[in-house]
Amino acid sequence: MKIYGLELLRGLGITMGRFIATYTVGFKRTFVNRNRGSFRQSASEKGVFTVQYPEERLKPPERFRVLPVLIYDGKKGDTRTQQAERCTSCGICAKVCPPQCIWIVQAKDAAGKAIPKAAEFSIDTDVCMNCGFCAEFCPFDAIKMDHDFELSNGERHQSHIFDINKLHVSTEYYAETHPIAWAEEQARKKADAERKAAAAAAAAAAAKKAAETPPQ
Template identity: 50%
Template sequence: MYGQGILRGLKVTFQHIFESYMDDIRWNFRRYRSPEAFPERQGVAARGVFTVQYPEEKLAVPERFRFIPFLVVDNYDHPDEERRGHDWCTSCGICAKVCPPQCIWIVRGTNPETGRPVPEPEEFYIDIDICMNCGLCAEFCPFDAIKMDHDYELSSYDRTSAHIYNKQQLSKEFRYWQSIAPTTAEEEANARGGWEHKDVLKQQAKEAKARAKAEQAASDTD
């Protein structure tokens, strides 16, 4: 019958309007203000007109969500004082090499006394306007030192120097990574053999081996 499609469309529209009012009544007209209502409106059972009141409300992002990368540093209250805020990055340069638009710049650190290179970055820059959030840097980093962030609110009034992030702007504590990607962080820790940086775990294993050897030698002498 002519006009059947229009009628079907109107039915869907009116159904959504009706369901919106039903939801308003259900939430006592606090559907957009009640914090409990928001997760429900995001759920599969949500009915009616669905509007996110951004920026007051924000959609939760999935763990695999990826935005501009950040650099992992040890927690600022790490039990070992020397590790506090220590870069996980060893300045190997792999991320800069694999980055498709070449928006990573790294300056390797040097020992001020000997002038020899040290495995940590002195400077680290990412041009966030060029970064395309592909995540390859994070995929390739052998030290789990660069991770994709969940923070997508990076707009500013200056699109020149303000969009070239330096090491300080890029660095975030390890516990931040654990909070935004708990499953991945745990998988990585299992693969590394612990929650610490690869080098720390290697050093701990070496020390444990030396201790065991010394104890064995002492018991042999007895």
């Protein structure tokens, strides 16, 4: 014989547990660990999972990508002249861009000779599809994907075309938003430099040896 109705009571118990947990977990979040990070995303998490967006924000995952930015070596808020640009206006990004939303004008010196620097660099953000190809293909690590997704605007003809001033961000900012990728990049550059130095030393040693041994 089966007693009916017991599972209904069990269900009531489950929801009551959930109900109480919103208060206990909420109390802990407010007074014990004031962590407002991405903890609410985990599957085992109890309590209120609502993120009240304008007041509370979750940190986006590092690989999250919205619109490319141009990187310069330096600090936040450097003036245009202080910025050590990485971009050499090689134009690879503009070539690989699937929707063709990148325009580059190469800088010229006083004599009219092209120099490896971008005079103008603009991206039509309405056309950009955030694929990240430009960042993947850039040989100078000059173009990266950003995290800033709050782009809404009252006007779309002028303000949605980002020019070079708007696109430039510092390596300091990039290191903050992408700590893992930044560390990898640093390590890679260091390894490259060491390998180059070792190769140069080896070449120098070989040249020296060749000079010492008399030709036969």
